[in-house]
Amino acid sequence: MRKLAVWVGLVLLLAGCRPIVGPPSVAPSSAATAGLPGVGDPIFPLLGNTGYDVQHYTLDLTVDAARNLLKGTATLRSEATQPLAAFNLDLLGMNVSAVTIADAPALFARSGQELTITPTAPLDAGAIFTTVVAYDGTPTPLADPELAFIKQGWNNRDGTIFVVSEPGGAMTWYPVNNHPTDKATYTFRITVDEPNVVAANGVLRAEIDLGAQRTYVWEMAQPMASYLATVAIGDFVRIETPGPDGVVIRHYFPPEDVDALTRAFANTGEMVTFYSELVDDYPFDEYGVVMMPFSLGFALETQTLSVFGPEMAMEGVNAHELAHQWFGDAVTLDAWDETWLNEGFATYLQRLWLENELGGDFLDKGMRQYYENLTVFKTPPPGAVEEATLFSEAVYERGAWVLHALRLKIGDDLFWQFLRTYYARFKDGVVSTEDFIATANEVSGDDLTDFLNAWIYDETMPPIPE
């Protein structure tokens, strides 16, 4: 039998194909297989990869902002989650010059957004291993015709660089396991020509003066999804104020607008207090926005440092991106057809802050007005959206209505308890709509499955609970 197995294996090997019927018994290491090139996301099947889990990224990059050139290394500390003969990272564009694993040169191949890496010897399940990718080039942001409002990833406008990656743009500027299901911590070491300033996620740990250049070392110590990783390079002034409970509030503003923007964002510390009391302590060490000197038409909740266009410098938008730090960033959707888990929560919490400011029944009144509009315009349901509707009214407004309906149904006390339980349970991780429903059932002590499914998936909105 054994002889036969070896013989069959040899024939298959010579024929250039791999056996498809279970692992051959020749050598133990041959049980190692390649990780898959995608995690099976329902909308973006090639985002992320299987077979390993990244723990930490160190991005050591020198950036020529004027010429938009990036050169450096990405060092990934990962754990193999299976015996691993090869695995993929996601990287779109850029030139890869070398890859090592545990300091040994590794084979690599590229195809579209897939960078396939083959270590000299297979990795054991559970092994912690370090991959270093040396690369360079001009990043090209991702233009997705279905999400036409933004080019995802690394953008350069007149020498000012900003990174807005949701959902897939992270792979335009570093090799990454590009799906929210693999969160990791980050160190950014970004070297630029003077007098450029670099802001990134987390805490500024060091500035190293190299004469004509300067290295900025930023540390993101809590797990982060790749679409939330950001770097801004340009002419910015850091405005720092102590916030509540030791949370530092630091904004990066264009120098000419510092006074007006300091006023526009003056409430940020109070907002942190408000959401901390409503939900739980702010999940990270610092918070602020980085304001672009040109209009963008959007803001993005990049972890600890939201990217803003000046036309978004409004109370409601500031509250929205801050609320995302709890819901979206600390607790993150586990698949891209569930953006309502990010946007519905941020939209609802944004209105809770505004109601706190304005008083009265601002929130309930506004929600009922939206209910009328959503009914008249036959807005589709927030659950199971498609690529073109990832960031549509269905997700924001009908998404917020899922929460308001739940609150009307179970009452304020249970609703706040639900919000805190859900947050505590999924903080630093990812969450699905099923998890959301299970938590609501558990906290309320009621079976709300049909009720919530109707709000999330039915074409027409259910009647407002009495």
Ligand code: TRP
């Ligand atoms: N999440 C953003 C918000 O609602 C919207 C958004 C989605 C976005 N994808 C983006 C913004 C890409 C900028 C770039 O707050």
Ligand code: ZN
């Ligand atoms: Zn949002």
